[in-house]
Amino acid sequence: MAEVDTRLRILDVAELLFTQHGFEATTMRQITGAAGVNLAAVNYHFGSKEALIREVFRRRLTWLNQQRLAELDRLEAEAGGAPLKPSRILEVFFGAALKMAADTDGGGRTFMRLLGRTYTKPSEFVRGFLAEEYAAVIARFKAALIKALPGVPAEEILWRFHFMLGAMSYAISGADALHIVAEGALDDGDTGALYARLMSFMLGGLRAPLPTLPAKSAKSPRIRKAA
Amino acid sequence: MAEVDTRLRILDVAELLFTQHGFEATTMRQITGAAGVNLAAVNYHFGSKEALIREVFRRRLTWLNQQRLAELDRLEAEAGGAPLKPSRILEVFFGAALKMAADTDGGGRTFMRLLGRTYTKPSEFVRGFLAEEYAAVIARFKAALIKALPGVPAEEILWRFHFMLGAMSYAISGADALHIVAEGALDDGDTGALYARLMSFMLGGLRAPLPTLPAKSAKSPRIRKAA
DNA sequence: GTACGTTTCAAACGATTGTTTGAATCATAT
DNA sequence: ATATGATTCAAACAATCGTTTGAAACGTAC
CATH class of the missing domain: 1.10.10.60 (Homeodomain-like)
Known part of the structure; x- marks a missing residue:
């Protein structure tokens, strides 16, 4: 007991x-x-302490990603091979995260803040199983997005997905960073409003006009050999 | 010597x-x-070690923010009271950061990665002077954006600015987090391309249709008194 | 009640942390 | 050359780190 x-x-x-x-x-x-x-x-x-850290991540992360995969499975089954709407895909991936972040009592919110921070600071030994834990999920959602956005290059989709992860991380970190940009001006307690705000921002970014990339050797100081 | x-x-x-x-x-x-x-x-x-940490931030951050303010001054002087284009404002704020991040030899890139991480993890004693260092800059750019986007509520602008900071942080963190979402698939060395990608994503997010916010008491479990 | 495997406990382990000390060394100006 | 202030150095400081230990307390079966 x-x-x-x-x-x-x-x-x-x-x-x-x-x-x-x-x-x-x-x-x-x-x-x-x-x-x-x-x-x-x-x-x-x-x-050990390291094993404790790993367990802190594992117990919530596996559940979160299983949730994501199950929802994506359901969506793709309904669509029957047809491409999904990008907004639906984002809703599944980020909605699951924000739903967990909305759980203020059970510690879900605490965990999501921790996850967002650790994501950019891999701490060497956390990166390994973090990548392992995410591999399948990212692959599935990446494929779904590529299929949903036939006009957008895969590389661009990956970057924008990366940017969206950053936006979500900051959205969940909430008060901590917000106190810096706007001293107490924003209420980050209303997760419903936060979800709506973040989703519209992300969709706007995902569907933005493609950037006109500069010639590689023009702006970058690095010289590519044989090109 | x-x-x-x-x-x-x-x-x-x-x-x-x-x-x-x-x-x-x-x-x-x-x-x-x-x-x-x-x-x-x-x-x-x-x-002390803490004083060293502060100095690591101070020496680059003051310069960066002075650069930003000077450029914004110049732009507003040229406009002569007229609202600026949102894209111009973002270019000044994030362009300065990415320009510093592009400096791989002088340590600018290293510093921007450090800054992006610290931003969500205020470490108690760093938050104080970080907020102090940013206060004036944020106020100026916030005002410029509000003026540039008369149709968008100030609160929404602040949130989207916050999201953009997150996207930028992840963009600069680059390889570290990218190795998790896409094992070595993306090249984060080309800062010119990164700048173009990030800017188009941000502009898309900034100009996205306003979210339809849920009724406050409907989705949020919190009960607002006297309302 | 006795035996057994699990869990908890106070205490200590060696290693490493940030910081301090006082003498030695340096550069510079008289 | 000598005196003076700034800087560097090896060595040690107390404090704290994660981990280990062996005995005490626990629940559970016989």
Whole structure:
């Protein structure tokens, strides 16, 4: 009985503290202290601090990505081979994330903030299983978007998907960064409004006119050999 | 003579290591070791590790924001009171950042990656002077955008500006996060192309149709008092 | 109640952290 | 050449890090 309680308490507290202070700055004593468990409990239940970090990601990420894949499966089954609307695809991918971020009580919001930050700061050992966890999902959504936007080059779609991930990360980070650009002027508590705002912004960006790329050797100082 | 050399070497090395491993994970011995200076040099020249971190930001950020303000001044002077084109405003703000990010040799690129990451992870003591450093710039560009987009509510503009910052952050973080979404499929070395891609995406997002916001009390679980 | 595997506990482990110290070295001006 | 202030240096500082240990407490079956 006490076992599960201890594991869960550690995971929840660690998730929160990692989000607030980062991995390195969060000590085992802070975690176990706030969780009300013994210092040795982390090493006993998870093996090490790194393993704890991985488990914090794994327990939510696998569920999130399974949700995404299941919804995409359903959508593609309904369409029966026909290309999907880009807006539908984005709604599935980012909607799942924002739905999780809307969960303020269960810790989903905390986790999504943590995920958005870690995504740009791979911490070496997190990158490995983060890429592993995302590989299948990205491949599926990438393919769906390419199919949905026949006029847009695949490379451009990938970049714009990348930009959208950045926008979502900042959207979820919310207050932290917003306090810098606009001191308390924005309310990031209304996740319904946030979803609507982010989605219209993303769709506008995704369907924007294609950029006129400069000649590669013109603006870039790098010289391409044999070209 | 040796003074300036030591200070600069420390700053450059610290900037790089902070970007690669984060603030907490980077030790004074790593910094001084890689810089080829004595361990005590950091405390002698900067006072503390925190002061060093602040100085790493300050030396580039003040210059960057002065550049932005000067360019905006010039543009508004040319316009003579007339609203600017939104694309021009974005070009000034994000162009300055990407121009700095394009500097692979002088460390500008390294710094912009560091900045993008720190922006969502305010580290408590960095947030203060980061907000201070940005306050004037954000106010000016916010006002310019509001003037340039009379049909768009100010709150919506701020949110979209926030989203754009996220997109830019991910764009500059580049390879790190891209390796997760697309294993080596994208070339983030061509900053000219990156600038064009990002700008068209942002403009599309900025000019997207306004979202239809859900009724506040409908989707949000929070109950607003006296409303 | 006794035995057994699991979990918790206080205490300590060696290693590493940022910082400080006081002498040694340097550059410069008189 | 000598004195002075700035800088560098090796060495040590107390504090804290993640992890380990062996015994104590627990629940559960016989």
